[in-house]
Amino acid sequence: MMELAQARFNMIEQQIRPWEVLDQRVLDLLETLPRDSFVSDADKSLAYADVSIALDHGEVMMMPKVEARLVQALNVSNTDRILEIGTGSGYVTGLLASMGQHVTSVDIYTDFLEQAKSRLDHHTISNITLEHGDASHGWKVGEESYDVIAVTGSLPVYIDAFQNSLNVGGRLFVIVGQAPLMEALLVTRVTEDEWIKQSLFETDLPPLRNAETPSSFVF
Secondary structure, eight states: HHHHHHHHHHHIIIGGGGGGOOOHHHHHHHSSSOOGGGGGGGGGTTTTTTSEEEEEEOOOEEOOOHHHHHHHHTOTTOEEEEEEEOOOOOHHHHHHHHHHSHHHHHHHHHHHHHHEEEEHHHHOOSSSSEEEOOOOOOOOTTTEEEEEEEEOSSSSSSOSSGGGEEEEEEEEEEEEEEEEEEEEEEEEEEETTEEEEEEEEOOOOOOOTTTTOOOOOOO
């Protein structure tokens, strides 16, 4: 356990801070919510490494510094209602739920949802609703809208569905493009019909399953 605690400290000081994550709330949360309890036993030694960790179904757990930048960029408050597209390991779900009022997290794979529920229950994180479904083209239940949306798989092509589900003042984190070069964006809804897009950094992440792809050129 001491080794994992030291690895967590090193992750924060050597990976996270140098990558411009300086929000003390985020740094404290990374310290208190152990990432190693959201990975398989076989991957414990990688939990705090500067790598993506392979999950089932060809998915990955984002690098710790990308998760940290995601949470910092979304600037979550304790009144925010949050939508997460792609539950995966449940770690980002836990980070967001620890900062916000409620998280609805959607995944296309039921085994991911079952594992995430068990892990989140272990940390008594209960302000979450886990939903099974395909949210690659958006996720709307009735008229519900959100203050924060995090898309944890990439979109080869940007679509408006997620930004349209934001409340005014709401923030969307999304990674757009195709391998090997993709762009992480923060999209803020400033009025009913106006959004501001801010480029955060470049990265690479597997696409959401069934996400729209660019039309191929026909010669």
